[in-house]
Amino acid sequence: MSGADKVKPFKPAPLDSYPSRATQEKLTIAVEPFDKEEETRQAFDKLNPNRYGVLPVLVVMRNEGSQTLSLDSLKVEYITASKQRIESTPPPEVAYADSPSQPKVYRGPLPIPRIGARKKSPLSAWEIEGRSFMARMLPSGEVAYGFFYFLAPHRAGATLYITGIREASSQRELFYFELPLKP
Numbered sequence: 001m002s003g004a005d006k007v008k009p010f011k012p013a014p015l016d017s018y019p020s021r022a023t024q025e026k027l028t029i030a031v032e033p034f035d036k037e038e039e040t041r042q043a044f045d046k047l048n049p050n051r052y053g054v055l056p057v058l059v060v061m062r063n064e065g066s067q068t069l070s071l072d073s074l075k076v077e078y079i080t081a082s083k084q085r086i087e088s089t090p091p092p093e094v095a096y097a098d099s100p101s102q103p104k105v106y107r108g109p110l111p112i113p114r115i116g117a118r119k120k121s122p123l124s125a126w127e128i129e130g131r132s133f134m135a136r137m138l139p140s141g142e143v144a145y146g147f148f149y150f151l152a153p154h155r156a157g158a159t160l161y162i163t164g165i166r167e168a169s170s171q172r173e174l175f176y177f178e179l180p181l182k183p
Helices: 037-044 126-130
Strands: 021-024 027-033 055-063 075-079 085-087 105-107 111-113 143-150 159-163 177-180
Touching (some): 027 177, 037 126, 055 075
Antiparallel strands (some): 055 143, 075 085
């Protein structure tokens, strides 16, 4: 039995069970930060991205309208209580979140950056990309969910700001969503 065979699938709770949710134009969005050990364990097993300065936020969307929605232009921002905006980090870049900003330099006659002898980041685990929000379209009657990642600790008073959702046929943009995150 390989490691992939042992993977526990992650399923979010029913959308109506999340305290932070909103409905506009027959689209319901719920959000929840995964900042506690027991929460992250159910989605990421032994990996806790918070230990590396990465906050995963679950976003669940349900389209109850008659139009298919395009999520190609989706933009999600974490807004702190002091109104600082933090854009979500693309999942392939999360693995570099705990890397030092300066390359290690070999102390020889010439300062040459080391290549190859890098330690693999724990954030390069498949769960980061595999559990991320990947939907590009949301057909009528469907639900999409996944994580967005922010290089920030979770603080009380923060909100998630979501824009860029459009009707696929007309490209009309829906109103933005601003959802408070539980402390």
